[in-house]
Amino acid sequence: MNTQYLQYVREQLMVATADLSGETKGQLLAWLENAQFDTKNYPRKKQRIWDEETESWITLNNPPIPGKQSLAKGSAIPLVKPVEYSTASWRRAVLSLDEHYKAWLLWNYSENT
Secondary structure, three states: OOHHHHHHHHHHHHHHOOOOHHHOOOHHHHHHHHOOEEOOOOOOOOOEEEEOOOOEEEEOOOOOOOOEEOOOOOOOOOOOOHHHHHOHHHHHHHHOOOHHHHHHHHHHHOOOO
């Protein structure tokens, strides 16, 4: 094996064993950005009508009406990132090694103690 091939393997191992978990949004934040409903035609409050006989407002008890989602403010989160997908074979290869080899590789290339 020459030096260029070893350098390529080192770079691939560093990318494959990197911790990319902090880059995604939490579930509540993603829901908050994408759960904007358009309620112009059907307001969230119950509809009230004026009854002329009793001269009072009557609240209608209607069943819930499904809302139409407006344009989402945020961008969609991909289920699998392209970097994680492209380095999956490297991770599988590293994690299938014996424990002492796997520990040495993770210690050197992923800064995993």
